[in-house]
Amino acid sequence: xxxxxxxxxxxxxxxxxxxxxxxxxxxxxxxxxxxxxxxxxxxxxxxxxxxxxxxxxxxxxxxxxxxxxxxxxxxxxxxxxxxxxxxxxxxxxxxxxxxxxxxxxxxxxxxxxxxxxxxxxxxxxxxxxxxxxxxxxxxxxxxxxxxxxxxxxxxxxxxxxxx
Ligand code: DLZ
Numbered sequence: 001x002x003x004x005x006x007x008x009x010x011x012x013x014x015x016x017x018x019x020x021x022x023x024x025x026x027x028x029x030x031x032x033x034x035x036x037x038x039x040x041x042x043x044x045x046x047x048x049x050x051x052x053x054x055x056x057x058x059x060x061x062x063x064x065x066x067x068x069x070x071x072x073x074x075x076x077x078x079x080x081x082x083x084x085x086x087x088x089x090x091x092x093x094x095x096x097x098x099x100x101x102x103x104x105x106x107x108x109x110x111x112x113x114x115x116x117x118x119x120x121x122x123x124x125x126x127x128x129x130x131x132x133x134x135x136x137x138x139x140x141x142x143x144x145x146x147x148x149x150x151x152x153x154x155x156x157x158x159x160x161x162x163x
Contacts, residue, residue, distance in 0.1 A: 013150055015051045018160055022082050023056050024152055025075040029088035031064040035137045039087045039123060039145030046149040065090050065124055066101050069108025076116040083119040083152040087145060092128045102126045119155035123148030
């Protein structure tokens with residue numbers, strides 16, 4: 001269950017002049033698009049509210065969550081891109097697809113971040129059913145797309161402080 005500490009959808013991030021120079025990529029899996037497109041739109045809305053212009057947000061899609069790490073790597077290899085937000089939704093089914101896709105995606109995304117030295121944000125829901133996903137894509141647990149976008153900005157602020 002989400003708690004106040006875990007639910008980051010209510011932001012405490014102030015607009016920062018660093019944000020005017022950023023370029024953020026968002027790659028979204030089309031599988032479970034009712035969920036993922038809502039998360040993507042919420043992420044874009046959050047970034048725009050923080051002062052980013054439309055041309056600072058690069059948006060692409062991939063077929064499924066399994067494809068997110070490679071697409072994130074391609075986007076992160078672009079020198080202009082400062083961070084990549086990955087968005088997907090894997091819903092547990094009757095086969096072991098769920099485990100393979102979740103493990104591969106989580107490990108792949110972490111590896112892309114370490115390899116490219118850029119924040120690659122894991123905005124992937126891994127739920128037991130559609131209802132749990134809906135609750136986290138604009139429902140009672142907020143919208144995890146917003147949290148992913150906020151995490152990208154927070155990581156870039158941290159990077160700018162440390163480098
Ligand atoms: C095959 C598959 C299955 C069963 N379930 C999901 C899912 O719940 N969420 C998702 O994003 N993608 C799913 N996929 C598709 C895989 O991510 C991938 O696109 C295909 O296996 C092709 O590589």
